[in-house]
Amino acid sequence: MNIDQTKPLEYGTHKNEMNILGFWIFLGAEIMLFATLFTSYFIYENRIGSGPSGAEIFEITPVLIETIVLLTSSFTIGLAINAMRLNRTKATLWFLAITLVLGATFLSVEIYEFIHYYHIGVTLQTSGFTGILLTTLGTHGAHVTFGLFWGIAIFLQIKKRGLTLETANKSFIYSLYWHFLDVMWIFIFSFIYLKGMM
Amino acid sequence: MKELFPIKQVNGFIFSLLLTVIALSVYFMDMSFKVGMTILLITAFIQAIVQFVLFMHAGESEDKRTIFTTLYYSALIALVTIFGSLLTMVWDMM
Numbered sequence: 001m002n003i004d005q006t007k008p009l010e011y012g013t014h015k016n017e018m019n020i021l022g023f024w025i026f027l028g029a030e031i032m033l034f035a036t037l038f039t040s041y042f043i044y045e046n047r048i049g050s051g052p053s054g055a056e057i058f059e060i061t062p063v064l065i066e067t068i069v070l071l072t073s074s075f076t077i078g079l080a081i082n083a084m085r086l087n088r089t090k091a092t093l094w095f096l097a098i099t100l101v102l103g104a105t106f107l108s109v110e111i112y113e114f115i116h117y118y119h120i121g122v123t124l125q126t127s128g129f130t131g132i133l134l135t136t137l138g139t140h141g142a143h144v145t146f147g148l149f150w151g152i153a154i155f156l157q158i159k160k161r162g163l164t165l166e167t168a169n170k171s172f173i174y175s176l177y178w179h180f181l182d183v184m185w186i187f188i189f190s191f192i193y194l195k196g197m198m
Numbered sequence: 199m200k201e202l203f204p205i206k207q208v209n210g211f212i213f214s215l216l217l218t219v220i221a222l223s224v225y226f227m228d229m230s231f232k233v234g235m236t237i238l239l240i241t242a243f244i245q246a247i248v249q250f251v252l253f254m255h256a257g258e259s260e261d262k263r264t265i266f267t268t269l270y271y272s273a274l275i276a277l278v279t280i281f282g283s284l285l286t287m288v289w290d291m292m
Contacts (some may be wrong), residue, residue, distance in 0.1 A: 011259060017259065017260070017261060020259065020261070021259075021261045021264060021265065024256075024261075024264075024265045024268055024269075025268050027268075027272075028268040028269065028271065028272035029272070031269075031272040031273065031275075031276050032272055032275050032276055032279070034276075035272075035275065035276030035277075035279045035280055036279060038276075038280055039279050039280050039283045039284075042280065042283070042284055042288060043283060043284075043287050043288060060225060064222075067218060068215075068218070071211075071214055071215065071218065072211075074249065074253060075207065075210075075211040075214075075253075077253075078207050078210075078252075078253040079202060079203065079207060081255075082202065082204055082207065083202055086201060086202070088202065091202050175253075175254070176254050179249050179250075179253045179254045180249075180254075182249060183245070183246045183249045183250070186242055186245045186246060186249075187242055187246075189218075189221070190221055190238040190239075190241065190242040191238065191242070194221060194222070194224055194225055194234075194238060195234075195235070195238060197225050198224050198225065198229075198231065198234045
């Protein structure tokens with residue numbers, strides 16, 4: 001195995017580089033997945049039937065909490081990667097832990113939001129609008145949930161094995177995923193919530 | 199401690215918070231739909247670029263060209279899908 005010492009650990013071998021490139025291509029596919037969800041959302045946005053409209057059900061406080069929490073978690077995972085490059089295992093784990101706590105906070109608020117929607121009669125079957133709204137938010141939420149478990153696995157692996165070629169590579173790829181979820185949330189925040197409440 | 203908070207990333211974070219505040223102005227201030235949408239489009243896309251380039255280090259590896267080609271391609275497909283559908287299914291009905 002050729003280890004290139006001039007590069008950060010996560011790019012250390014050819015295989016590592018290819019893993020990262022492969023993940024970027026996967027993210028490209030994810031962009032298109034969310035694009036189709038946004039397309040359907042914009043088409044069904046005004047098809048509210050006898051159900052409520054976005055302006056009636058959206059609330060600024062939970063949305064704002066979700067946005068700030070996810071934005072901060074995106075910052076802390078960036079700091080985790082920075083610490084990883086400085087070979088500071090402990091700091092990496094701390095930043096990763098903060099990221100996971102923030103991710104869990106985001107998810108709790110989103111689950112609260114979904115329960116609230118259910119109680120006011122907003123379900124998948126209510127109207128075209130609520131159906132696509134919950135599908136889009138749910139797809140993002142499912143991604144965050146998956147990311148949370150993935151992050152816990154990475155945390156345990158770094159704790160057990162330290163920062164190696166493999167764990168550094170996995171952590172970097174995980175950070176790409178987490179940043180990507182934040183980017184998608186920005187679009188949900190802007191073009192679903194803020195647009196709906198404007 | 200200081201090296202754990204690189205200035206580039208701290209600035210990026212502050213900048214994205216600032217963009218969020220600007221985006222929020224469409225909710226807290228009275229403005230026309232067109233002005234509001236313009237603000238949202240600009241802030242959302244700048245945020246995305248900040249994340250991709252600053253936090254995700256899109257431009258630092260040797261595969262930079264392939265990564266950006268993938269990103270441009272998927273962004274193009276995304277925009278064509280969204281605006282193409284809007285053009286044929288929403289806007290012509292108004």
